[in-house]
Amino acid sequence: MLARALIVLLAVANLGVALWWALQPTPSAHSVAATAEADAGVPRLRLLGEPTPAPSATAHAARQEAQAARCFAFGPFDAAAYASARAHLQPLVEALQLRADDPAAVRGWRVWLPSQPDHAAANALAARIAAAGFKDLFVMPDGGEPNAIALGRFGSEGPARQRAQALQAAGFPAQPEPLLPAAAPRWLDVRVGSSFDADAQRLAVSAPQAQPLDCTRLPAPAR
Numbered sequence: 513m514l515a516r517a518l519i520v521l522l523a524v525a526n527l528g529v530a531l532w533w534a535l536q537p538t539p540s541a542h543s544v545a546a547t548a549e550a551d552a553g554v555p556r557l558r559l560l561g562e563p564t565p566a567p568s569a570t571a572h573a574a575r576q577e578a579q580a581a582r583c584f585a586f587g588p589f590d591a592a593a594y595a596s597a598r599a600h601l602q603p604l605v606e607a608l609q610l611r612a613d614d615p616a617a618v619r620g621w622r623v624w625l626p627s628q629p630d631h632a633a634a635n636a637l638a639a640r641i642a643a644a645g646f647k648d649l650f651v652m653p654d655g656g657e658p659n660a661i662a663l664g665r666f667g668s669e670g671p672a673r674q675r676a677q678a679l680q681a682a683g684f685p686a687q688p689e690p691l692l693p694a695a696a697p698r699w700l701d702v703r704v705g706s707s708f709d710a711d712a713q714r715l716a717v718s719a720p721q722a723q724p725l726d727c728t729r730l731p732a733p734a735r
Contacts, residue, residue, distance in 0.1 A: 582706070582727070583702065583703045583704070583725040583726065583730055584702055584704065584710050585700070585702075585721070585723045586601070586700045586702065586713075586714060586717060586719040587613070587699035587720070587721060588613050588720065589700065590698075591692070591695075591698070593717075594610070595656050596717070597700055597717035600713075600716060601700065602626055604704070605703060605704050605708070606702075606703045607730045608700065608702045609689060609700075611690075611698065612696065612698060612699075613697035617693060617696040619690075619691045620666060620668075620691040621671075621688055622663075622672065622689060623662075623676045624662050625637070625663065625684065625685065625687070626660055627652075627658055629659070630659060631653070634651045634659040637684075638661055640684075641663070644683075644684070648664045649661055663676075663679060665691070669688070672688040673688050675688070700719075701725055701729060701730055703727055710722045
C-alpha cells in the first residue's frame with residue numbers, strides 16, 4: 513500500500529513539473545536582443561596574467577614622430593643668404609622648402625635635386641634618373657648650385673609638384689620650388705627633430721627670424 517502511494521505521489525509531482533515548464537512564456541526576439549545588447553556593454557573578464565590589447569608598433573611610432581617633429585620658418589633672406597642658409601641646414605633637417613615672402617613675386621617653378629658631394633656623384637645620380645625614364649634633366653657644373661640636378665621648369669606650381677611626386681615615387685627626392693628674382697625676400701621652411709636648436713641655428717645662418725611653423729605645410733619625411 514505504501515509503495516503504491518509513493519508511485520502515485522511521484523507521478524503527480526512529475527505532472528506538476530511538466531505543466532510548469534509548459535506554461536513558461538517563450539522569450540521574444542526583442543528580449544533576446546536586449547539581453548545580448550546589455551551583455552555587449554559589460555567588460556569581458558580576464559584571467560590573471562592575461563595580456564591586454566596593446567596599440568600597434570606602427571601607431572606608437574607615428575605618435576612619437578608627430579610629438580617629436582617641429583617646424584620652423586627661417587628668414588627672410590635675399591638670394592645669396594638663402595643659398596648659404598640652405599646649404600647649412602640641408603643635412604640637419606628632415607624636410608626643407610623655399611617659400612616666397614610675396615607670392616606675387618613668383619616667376620615660375622622648378623624641380624631639382626640639391627648639390628651632390630661632387631661632379632661624379634651628380635653624374636651617376638643623373639644617369640640613374642635617366643635610366644628610370646626621366647629625360648628632362650641637367651647637371652649644373654658651376655655657379656651658386658654646383659653639382660645640383662635640374663629636373664625641369666614649369667609655368668605654375670601644379671605641374672612642378674606632379675613632376676616632383678613622380679620622381680619621388682621612383683625613389684629620387686626631387687624638390688619643387690618657386691623661381692624668384694634675386695632681390696625678392698624668401699623663407700626657408702624646415703621640419704626638424706626634437707634635438708634641433710632653432711635659436712642656435714638661426715644665429716648660424718644669420719636669419720632675422722625663426723618662426724614656429726605648422727608642420728602640415730611641409731612634405732612628410734621620407735620613409
